[in-house]
Amino acid sequence: MGWRLNLLPRYLVEFRSKRIIHRFTDVLVIGGGLAGLRAALACDSRLDVLVATKDKIRQSNSNYAQGGIATVIDPADRLEWHIRDTLIAGANLCDYDVVKMVVEKGPRCIHELIEMGAQFDQADGDLTLGREGGHSHNRIIHALGDATGQEIMRAVINRTKSAENISILEDTFTIDLLTDEDSCCGAIVSRNQQLQMIWAKQTILATGGAGQVYRETTNPPVATADGHALAIRAGVTTRDMEFMQFHPTVLYIAGGSRSLITEAVRGEGAFLIDRDGYRFMPGYDARAELAPRDIVSQAIVAQMEKTHHPNVYLDLSHLDSRHIRQRFPGILKTCAEFGIDITQDRIPVRPGAHYMIGGVVVDTQSRTSLQNLWAAGEVTSSGLHGANRLASNSLLEGLVYGVLAGEGASAAALEDPLPNVLRPLEYRHFRSTRLELDLADIRNSLKSLMWRAVGVRRNAGELAAAAETLVAWQRLFLTQPQWTQLGWELQNMLTVSELMIVAAQMRTESRGVHFRQDFPETASEWRRFICFRGNTPSLSPILGEQPNLSVP
Ligand SMILES: Cc1cc2nc3c(=O)[nH]c(=O)nc-3n(C[C@H](O)[C@H](O)[C@H](O)COP(=O)(O)OP(=O)(O)OC[C@H]3O[C@@H](n4cnc5c(N)ncnc54)[C@H](O)[C@@H]3O)c2cc1C
Numbered sequence: 018m019g020w021r022l023n024l025l026p027r028y029l030v031e032f033r034s035k036r037i038i039h040r041f042t043d044v045l046v047i048g049g050g051l052a053g054l055r056a057a058l059a060c061d062s063r064l065d066v067l068v069a070t071k072d073k074i075r076q077s078n079s080n081y082a083q084g085g086i087a088t089v090i091d092p093a094d095r096l097e098w099h100i101r102d103t104l105i106a107g108a109n110l111c112d113y114d115v116v117k118m119v120v121e122k123g124p125r126c127i128h129e130l131i132e133m134g135a136q137f138d139q140a141d142g143d144l145t146l147g148r149e150g151g152h153s154h155n156r157i158i159h160a161l162g163d164a165t166g167q168e169i170m171r172a173v174i175n176r177t178k179s180a181e182n183i184s185i186l187e188d189t190f191t192i193d194l195l196t197d198e199d200s201c202c203g204a205i206v207s208r209n210q211q212l213q214m215i216w217a218k219q220t221i222l223a224t225g226g227a228g229q230v231y232r233e234t235t236n237p238p239v240a241t242a243d244g245h246a247l248a249i250r251a252g253v254t255t256r257d258m259e260f261m262q263f264h265p266t267v268l269y270i271a272g273g274s275r276s277l278i279t280e281a282v283r284g285e286g287a288f289l290i291d292r293d294g295y296r297f298m299p300g301y302d303a304r305a306e307l308a309p310r311d312i313v314s315q316a317i318v319a320q321m322e323k324t325h326h327p328n329v330y331l332d333l334s335h336l337d338s339r340h341i342r343q344r345f346p347g348i349l350k351t352c353a354e355f356g357i358d359i360t361q362d363r364i365p366v367r368p369g370a371h372y373m374i375g376g377v378v379v380d381t382q383s384r385t386s387l388q389n390l391w392a393a394g395e396v397t398s399s400g401l402h403g404a405n406r407l408a409s410n411s412l413l414e415g416l417v418y419g420v421l422a423g424e425g426a427s428a429a430a431l432e433d434p435l436p437n438v439l440r441p442l443e444y445r446h447f448r449s450t451r452l453e454l455d456l457a458d459i460r461n462s463l464k465s466l467m468w469r470a471v472g473v474r475r476n477a478g479e480l481a482a483a484a485e486t487l488v489a490w491q492r493l494f495l496t497q498p499q500w501t502q503l504g505w506e507l508q509n510m511l512t513v514s515e516l517m518i519v520a521a522q523m524r525t526e527s528r529g530v531h532f533r534q535d536f537p538e539t540a541s542e543w544r545r546f547i548c549f550r551g552n553t554p555s556l557s558p559i560l561g562e563q564p565n566l567s568v569p
Contacts, residue, residue, distance in 0.1 A: 025250050025495065025512060025552060026446045028193045029505050030212060032205060033443040038213040041437040042067040043430045044423075045203055045217035047191045047244065050077030051166075052394025052415035052422075053223030054173045057183050059423025064430055066182055067215065069189040069206055071502070074174055076239050078225050078395060079415065082166030083279040083347065084149055085159030086416075087409035088123035091146055094154040096120050103410060106151045106309050107403020108529035109544055115400040118381060119410075119417045126416040127158060135172035136160060148284040149408035151309045157409050163279055163347045169412070190502045191243065194220065194251040197440050200388035201251070207502065216437045219426035222248060222377060222385070222392040223419070227261070230510045230517070231370035232461075232468040235264050235277040244396040246509035248377045249516065252551040254386040257375035257398045258513070259520035259547065262406050262530045263473050264371035265289075265313035268351065268364065269328040276351045278331060278366055280408050283307060285344060287333045289317065290363065292326040311405055311530045314368040318473050321367065330363035368473055372411060374402045374530065375520070378548065383422035386550075391426045393418035398546075404529025447498040456503050459490060460510070467514055471521050476534040480522045487515055512552075519554060520547045 042065050046053045049070030060066045070076075089099050099120045104111050131137070137160045138145045147157035160168035177183055189208045194201050195216070203217040224244025228236025249255060266278040266289075283289070283306040288296045301316035302308035308316075317329050333341055338360035342349055345359070352359050377385050377392045379399050385392050394415040401414050470483035491511050499505050524547060526540040527533050546557040 027250055028205065028444045028446070029250075029499065029508055030192055030205065031444050031446060031498065032212055032214075034214060034439060034441055038211060039439055040067070040213060040215045042215060042217050044219050044221065044426050045069065045215050046221045046223060047204060048077075048223035048225060048394070048396070049074045049185060050223060050225050050394060050415070051079035051169065051173060051412060052225075052419040053221065054177045055416055055419025056221045056223060056391075056393055056423035056426070057177055058173070058180065059420045060182070060427040061431060062180070062182050064182060064427055067184050067186060067217070068177070069186045069191055069204070069215065071188070071190040071243070072239050073187050074185055075170065076237055077170070078236055078240055079412065080166045080170045081235070081237055081277070082412055083163045083277060084281045084409050085147060085157040085165045086127065086169075086412045087149070087152065087156050087407065088127050088158060088413060089120065089156055090124060090127065090144055090158065091154065091156060094156050098153050099123070099156060102151055102153050103401070103407045104403070106405045106407035106529075108405055108539065109403065110528065110546070111403035112400025115381060119401050119414055122417045123413050126413065126420070130169055130172060130416070133172045133176045135169045137168075138162065147281050149280045150283065150304070150307045150313065151407045157281065157284075159281070161346070162343065163281065163345045166412070190505065191224070191247065192505055193247050194387075194390065195442060196251050196387065197442060201390040202440065216439060218389070218430040218433050218437060220390050221422045221426050222390060222396055223394045223422070224396045226395040227373040227513055228370045230464065230467050230514050231261070231472070232464040233267060233275060233367070233369035235267055235275060235369050235371045241506040241510055242373070242513040243506065243509045244392075245373070245376055246512040248385070248392075248396075249512055249549065249552055251387060253390065254378045254548055254550050255376055255398065255516065256378050256546045256548045256557070257520075258516040258549065259524050259531050260374035260402075260404055260529060261370055261471070261517065262310060262372040262374055263314040263368040265310055265317050265368050266331055266366040267369035269367045270355050270365060273355055274351065275369055276348075277371070278348055278364060279345070280310070282331060282333065282345060282348065285341070286336050287331050288335070289313070290330050290332050291320050291324045292329075293324065297329075309405060310408070311532065314473050315532055317366075317368055328365045328367040331366050332363055333359055334361055336360075372406050374398065374404070374406055375517070379418065382425050383418050384425065389429070391422040393422040404531060447496065452493070452497060454494065454497070456507055459494065460507050463490065463507070463510060463514060467517070471514075471517055474532050474534050475521050477522065480518055484515070484518050484522065487511065487518060491515065516549055516552060523547050523554060
């Protein structure tokens with residue numbers, strides 16, 4: 018198709034296996050968020066399981082989740098309605114079988130979390146069910162009001178720490194997957210400023226999202242797309258890289274925190290108003306503030322342009338202030354730090370990168386295209402979200418695929434009775450001399466470039482210019498060996514940004530979260546995936562028709 022992608026090094030570091038520290042395990046889990054820990058817990062207790070996470074175990078997107086988990090618990094709700102809502106949000110690009118499987122497994126996953134000690138909000142002994150954009154029924158289970166992630170991670174971390182067969186290695190940065198004879202045999206990591214090889218019979222990738230490639234994001238600093246990039250370098254198939262979901266309402270105070278203001282706030286009846294106090298959403302969509310996220314994000318950007326203002330506002334002043342205080346204690350506290358009383362004052366918000374839909378392709382067992390490598394959670398593209406994720410479906414996906422990956426990897430490891438062998442791997446690549454580069458400057462420039470060119474609205478001119486700039490930065494930076502986490506993260510961000518730009522250029526239509534100003538319509542011939550094997554793009558076959566399901 019004429020797309021030219023830069024040649025990537027296979028590994029970001031040089032090594033010789035004879036001169037390095039080695040560890041051995043049955044199952045290596047890379048990432049300690051919900052998907053990774055749920056995978057570790059699903060492994061057979063006879064196996065040695067090692068969870069490597071680059072920061073403290075609490076640092077993950079999972080821990081920051083606010084709104085909750087979508088699942089069909091209310092007897093008046095139906096699995097078919099949740100399936101249908103997911104398919105509608107996914108803009109005709111979901112894999113129906115995956116959606117059905119995940120939705121059906123949902124209630125059991127919640128039950129398991131409760132068994133682990135997670136305490137969800139209740140009223141009169143029943144779970145309280147919230148409503149979010151795109152859902153036709155109240156089905157969002159939440160905890161501590163708006164700190165669902167914190168509570169479920171508390172329960173899952175406690176359970177993991179008490180499992181004798183699972184060890185957690187914090188502050189352990191995975192640089193690359195180790196591969197030999199077309200199969201994955203572990204990973205090379207940096208720990209205490211030393212390289213180590215972790216040899217594993219089976220490896221599970223659960224490194225989460227990529228929000229940090231954007232200037233405006235809800236994601237914590239760990240979300241630098243490492244897992245996506247190391248999979249690309251290992252030749253693992255990825256897909257949907259053009260689909261980054263933007264959350265419409267991120268607190269915007271220049272120089273201040275970019276905290277998410279959960280969709281549940283709009284679910285409770287908050288209005289979106291512009292600088293003049295005008296409630297603009299009904300003019301853009303009949304569902305008003307509860308329209309899907311892509312529509313709300315685009316409407317906000319349009320209204321910001323119209324009013325020449327850097328943000329719009331959330332207005333809760335007409336709602337019962339006592340209820341708001343109880344329901345959203347976290348948001349109340351964060352906003353209060355900036356002198357905003359959410360029950361009376363307007364909250365300044367604008368969109369920010371929130372959820373990476375694209376990632377490593379997994380089948381319905383959680384297997385990737387690389388032998389002995391499994392993946393789960395936000396780093397994957399399972400087919401659940403299509404071109405747009407339905408609110409609160411991602412924690413659910415992490416739970417379902419975490420279990421699948423853990424069970425699958427565990428069964429495969431048990432079938433292999435031989436002890437791990439150390440293979441004589443080595444890698445020499447970098448020739449260029451080391452330049453003194455300002456990593457923070459390149460990182461900030463990249464984040465601004467991505468926000469401008471591959472943000473809520475895209476067009477051919479901006480994308481082409483961004484691609485040119487990016488290739489120049491890559492030539493400079495991907496050819497340089499790095500010795501720090503900051504350097505490797507930046508190399509990963511540059512690698513993943515390129516695929517995001519190329520995929521956004523290729524998809525000459527608007528669908529779900531991908532909005533092209535120069536191709537505003539959805540085109541039926543684009544009902545297909547853009548896949549990358551390594552960094553070479555190809556198109557996958559069109560999916561089968563999706564059934565029509567009735568909804569109330
Ligand atoms: C503010 C916010 C609110 C959200 N609210 C909701 C919600 O209400 N409902 C919902 O369904 N979803 C929500 N989401 C999305 C959801 O939280 C995530 O999609 C989900 O938690 C991802 O889980 P995960 O386990 O795949 O990744 P994460 O939870 O991000 O975990 C990734 C793990 O990998 C580790 N890691 C990354 N790179 C490396 C590396 N190189 N080496 C070693 N370790 C590495 C990280 O340190 C981390 O431990 C929200 C997201 C955010 C940011």
